[in-house]
Amino acid sequence: xxxxxxxxxxxxxxxxxxxxxxxxxxxxxxxxxxxxxxxxxxxxxxxxxxxxxxxxxxxxxxxxxxxxxxxxxxxxxxxxxxxxxxxxxxxxxxxxxxxxxxxxxxxxxxxxxxxxxxxxxxxxxxxxxxxxxxxxxxxxxxxxxxxxxxxxxxxxxxxxxxxxxxxxxxxxxxxxxxxxxxxxxxxxxxxxxxxxxxxxxxxxxxxxxxxxx
Numbered sequence: 702x703x704x705x706x707x708x709x710x711x712x713x714x715x716x717x718x719x720x721x722x723x724x725x726x727x728x729x730x731x732x733x734x735x736x737x738x739x740x741x742x743x744x745x746x747x748x749x750x751x752x753x754x755x756x757x758x759x760x761x762x763x764x765x766x767x768x769x770x771x772x773x774x775x776x777x778x779x780x781x782x783x784x785x786x787x788x789x790x791x792x793x794x795x796x797x798x799x800x801x802x803x804x805x806x807x808x809x810x811x812x813x814x815x816x817x818x819x820x821x822x823x824x825x826x827x828x829x830x831x832x833x834x835x836x837x838x839x840x841x842x843x844x845x846x847x848x849x850x851x852x853x854x855x856x857x858x859x860x861x862x863x864x865x866x867x868x869x870x871x872x873x874x875x876x877x878x879x880x881x882x883x884x885x886x887x888x889x890x891x892x893x894x895x896x897x898x899x900x901x902x903x904x905x906x907x908x909x910x911x912x913x914x
Contacts, residue, residue, distance in 0.1 A: 711795030711838040720783035730887045735894040741776040755800040755844035756825040757833025760895040761904030771812025818859040828873035844878040
C-alpha cells in the first residue's frame with residue numbers, strides 16, 4: 702500500500718515499498734534546448750562532461766548554468782529517487798524520492814569543474830535539509846550527483862572549502878547530498894528552460910551571501 706501524500710512525510714524520503722510505481726515509458730519532452738539550440742538528450746560529444754545538481758526549484762537553478770561559457774546544454778528533470786519515469790505531480794507528492802535537478806553538460810577545458818561548483822554553492826543555501834527557502838519537501842534538497850571518481854574528488858574538495866567559508870561567516874552545516882549520478886528522468890516539456898519561456902516566472906533561489914575563495 703502506498704502512502705497518502707501529507708506535509709509530514711514530504712520531509713522524509715520514502716522507502717521503495719512506499720514509493721509510487723511509476724511507469725515503463727519516459728514522459729514526453731522536448732529534444733532541443735530553447736536557448737542554446739543544442740540537443741538536451743544524449744549522445745553528447747565525447748569530450749564533454751556531465752554533472753547533475755539539485756538546488757531547490759529547478760526552474761531558477763537551470764537558468765544559472767545555461768549562460769556560462771563552456772556549457773553545451775542543460776535540462777531539468779528528476780533523479781536520486783525510486784519511482785521510474787515520474788511525473789512532476791508525482792515528484793511533488795513526496796512519494797517518489799526524487800530531487801528536482803539540473804543536468805549540466807559542459808566542456809571542462811572551457812568551464813572548470815571548480816567554477817561550475819562555485820556557482821552551485823553561492824547561488825542557493827546548502828544548509829537547509831529538505832527545503833530551499835519557502836519550498837518544502839524532499840524534491841528541494843541540495844544535491845550533487847557526479848560522473849566518476851575524479852569528479853567526486855573535485856566535489857568533495859569544493860565542499861570542504863565552502864564549508865570553511867560558511868563556518869567563518871557563522872553559517873550552518875552543509876546538508877548537500879553527494880552521490881554517484883543515478884538515472885536522470887527528463888521533466889515535461891514546459892519545465893525545460895522555463896524561465897526563458899516565462900521571464901517573469903518563479904525562481905525561488907537565495908544564496909547564503911558567502912563567497913567561496
